[in-house]
Amino acid sequence: MAKILVIAEHDGATLNPSTAKCVACAAQIEDADISVAVLGSDTGAVAAQAADLSSVARVVTIDNERNDPAIAAVLAPQIVALANGYSHVFGPSTAFGKDLMPRVAALMGVNQISDIMSVEGSHAFKRPIYAGNAIVTVNAPADHPVVATVRTASYQAAEGGNSAAVESADVDVEMPSHTRFVELQTGSSDRPDLQSAARVVSGGRALASEENFELIYKLADAIGAGVGSSRAAVDAGYVPPETQVGQTGQIIAPDLYIAIGISGAIQHVTGIKDAGTIVAINKDEEAPIFEIADIGLVGDLFAIVPELTEALG
Amino acid sequence: MDKILVGLKRAVDYNVRIQVKSDGSGVETDGVKMSINPFDEIALEEALRIRERGEASEVIVVSIGSSESQQQLRTGLAMGADRAILVESGDVPDTLSIARVFKELVDRESAELVILGKQAIDDDNSQAGQMLAAIWERPQATFASEVVLDGDKARVTREVDSGLETLEIDLPAVITVDLRLNEPRYVKLPDIMKAKKKPLETIAIGDLGIEAGPRLEETAFEPPAGRQKGIMVDDVAGLVAAIKDKGLV
Numbered sequence: 001m002a003k004i005l006v007i008a009e010h011d012g013a014t015l016n017p018s019t020a021k022c023v024a025c026a027a028q029i030e031d032a033d034i035s036v037a038v039l040g041s042d043t044g045a046v047a048a049q050a051a052d053l054s055s056v057a058r059v060v061t062i063d064n065e066r067n068d069p070a071i072a073a074v075l076a077p078q079i080v081a082l083a084n085g086y087s088h089v090f091g092p093s094t095a096f097g098k099d100l101m102p103r104v105a106a107l108m109g110v111n112q113i114s115d116i117m118s119v120e121g122s123h124a125f126k127r128p129i130y131a132g133n134a135i136v137t138v139n140a141p142a143d144h145p146v147v148a149t150v151r152t153a154s155y156q157a158a159e160g161g162n163s164a165a166v167e168s169a170d171v172d173v174e175m176p177s178h179t180r181f182v183e184l185q186t187g188s189s190d191r192p193d194l195q196s197a198a199r200v201v202s203g204g205r206a207l208a209s210e211e212n213f214e215l216i217y218k219l220a221d222a223i224g225a226g227v228g229s230s231r232a233a234v235d236a237g238y239v240p241p242e243t244q245v246g247q248t249g250q251i252i253a254p255d256l257y258i259a260i261g262i263s264g265a266i267q268h269v270t271g272i273k274d275a276g277t278i279v280a281i282n283k284d285e286e287a288p289i290f291e292i293a294d295i296g297l298v299g300d301l302f303a304i305v306p307e308l309t310e311a312l313g
Numbered sequence: 314m315d316k317i318l319v320g321l322k323r324a325v326d327y328n329v330r331i332q333v334k335s336d337g338s339g340v341e342t343d344g345v346k347m348s349i350n351p352f353d354e355i356a357l358e359e360a361l362r363i364r365e366r367g368e369a370s371e372v373i374v375v376s377i378g379s380s381e382s383q384q385q386l387r388t389g390l391a392m393g394a395d396r397a398i399l400v401e402s403g404d405v406p407d408t409l410s411i412a413r414v415f416k417e418l419v420d421r422e423s424a425e426l427v428i429l430g431k432q433a434i435d436d437d438n439s440q441a442g443q444m445l446a447a448i449w450e451r452p453q454a455t456f457a458s459e460v461v462l463d464g465d466k467a468r469v470t471r472e473v474d475s476g477l478e479t480l481e482i483d484l485p486a487v488i489t490v491d492l493r494l495n496e497p498r499y500v501k502l503p504d505i506m507k508a509k510k511k512p513l514e515t516i517a518i519g520d521l522g523i524e525a526g527p528r529l530e531e532t533a534f535e536p537p538a539g540r541q542k543g544i545m546v547d548d549v550a551g552l553v554a555a556i557k558d559k560g561l562v
């Protein structure tokens with residue numbers, strides 16, 4: 001049997017959808033016995049959401065003020081203590097999981113597998129390398145625990161309707177005080193977040209200014225979409241960094257992705273390979289984005305986007 | 314602070330179109346342009362700026378890999394690093410071993426800050442800094458887009474999925490850098506000449522007494538499932554029809 005511990009990502013109130021995707025990945029391992037670990041200061045609400053996920057056998061909580069907000073150096077030793085007896089420890093390949101899981105792995109004395117995209121066996125997994133331009137099969141040693149992050153864009157969230165047992169755990173570990181949370185600045189937007197949005201509209205360098213990005217916001221709002229961007233648009237200051245899609249931004253898999261004034265550099269495209277339908281609008285018919293777009297339209301975005309917003313609104 | 318260590322990984326240049334070998338044994342690296350991992354240039358730039366502000370006295374660049382990594386170290390020296398250490402190893406070792414090598418060098422040099430890239434663009438692991446911080450039992454501030462030093466502390470702003478998070482960390486510490494932290498300087502010709510005279514020490518990895526991590530075996534490589542080129546439409550009406558046709562709005 002594979003005893004799998006999935007580390008929940010949450011903000012104190014709501015379980016991040018990445019957790020249900022990790023659970024879905026874990027459930028593909030034969031004979032999986034899945035526990036979800038919720039570390040926080042008041043874990044009740046989040047634990048209940050985790051207990052609702054299908055395939056979860058139990059939810060293990062650790063309540064401690066020090067766990068809110070989450071700091072990798074503080075969480076890691078607790079997770080190592082919890083992971084005793086488990087064959088696998090999984091976290092999401094989000095900023096939270098990427099920060100935390102290598103620290104957990106190193107404390108356990110093992111290497112970590114990043115971005116599992118498919119399960120080939122209890123110790124064999126596929127993952128992307130070189131910005132997704134190659135896929136490698138990785139075999140982990142069977143005599144060590146597997147510590148991994150799960151590429152959330154490769155999995156559909158586990159469904160709800162379960163009612164797994166919730167247990168609280170006590171761990172006796174030293175928690176460092178050398179790392180202190182100061183603040184989190186989040187964009188105040190009511191739009192769906194990129195990871196869970198069914199539709200995403202992204203703008204690139206071609207928007208040419210922060211003001212012009214209004215065109216993107218209007219189209220996004222007309223169809224209830226999240227807003228993404230290319231690195232060039234972020235670097236130029238048109239949009240905040242958390243909107244960046246791609247190798248070094250967010251890897252997403254919406255049903256519909258509309259790329260506007262984005263050339264389609266490999267580093268951008270790797271972030272949208274799992275999108276359902278990709279639409280590209282670009283004035284250059286040779287732009288590489290058209291090589292992977294399902295629907296392409298050549299033309300000037302400043303003429304096209306308002307018309308499209310009108311038609312879809 | 315006295316010394317800053319910076320990791321410079323030799324990696325396939327980010328402009329190269331990667332090809333998987335037809336027998337699935339790896340990716341084609343013969344005759345392919347190699348460069349410093351782009352994040353590591355940013356790490357080095359940040360270290361140099363810290364030194365130039367008088368907040369550190371020495372910047373040491375470190376590469377672990379074959380002797381060819383000397384090229385990247387020489388570039389680092391030309392950018393302005395004071396000296397270089399090549400930890401020579403036939404293959405690039407597993408990431409836990411990389412972290413253990415850095416830990417060994419941190420101890421030897423009594424370094425107070427290690428700045429690494431947020432990820433290597435070949436393995437896309439995004440692990441080495443966090444692993445080093447774990448075994449060093451020191452703070453990690455990953456994905457940094459701003460670093461402000463303040464005596465024996467640092468305030469680091471990090472790019473996370475929901476926005477920008479700021480942490481305060483005690484030094485010594487590990488910082489891994491994101492793309493927007495700074496814009497690396499260009500290397501000038503005279504600097505390349507000067508760099509030839511700067512010290513570059515080579516240590517065989519075997520001499521560091523590092524225990525290799527339990528290996529993850531890479532058994533097969535394949536190209537990704539491609540997306541097919543789709544249809545082109547002529548105008549907005551055509552676009553709207555195609556989107557509606559798929560039931561997407």
Ligand SMILES: Cc1cc2nc3c(=O)[nH]c(=O)nc-3n(C[C@H](O)[C@H](O)[C@H](O)COP(=O)(O)OP(=O)(O)OC[C@H]3O[C@@H](n4cnc5c(N)ncnc54)[C@H](O)[C@@H]3O)c2cc1C
Binds near residue numbers: 205264
């Ligand atoms: C290590 C590394 C990591 C990276 N990670 C990422 C990443 O995560 N995400 C990312 O996006 N990039 C990333 N990049 C950058 C990437 O290589 C490209 O530089 C970037 O994606 C380009 O952004 P863009 O398409 O908006 O700009 P450009 O490449 O400049 O393209 C602009 C496009 O707009 C079109 N255009 C111009 N005017 C109009 C108009 N009026 N109407 C319609 N079309 C118009 C042009 O034809 C062009 O195709 C990374 C680079 C490196 C080195």
Ligand SMILES: Nc1ncnc2c1ncn2[C@@H]1O[C@H](COP(=O)(O)O)[C@@H](O)[C@H]1O
Binds near residue numbers: 322353376430432
């Ligand atoms: N072989 C290496 N030599 C020098 N630095 C390295 C090496 N491997 C990794 N690093 C550093 O660790 C960072 C993260 O690498 P990775 O965990 O492999 O994605 C890189 O950006 C480098 O700064």
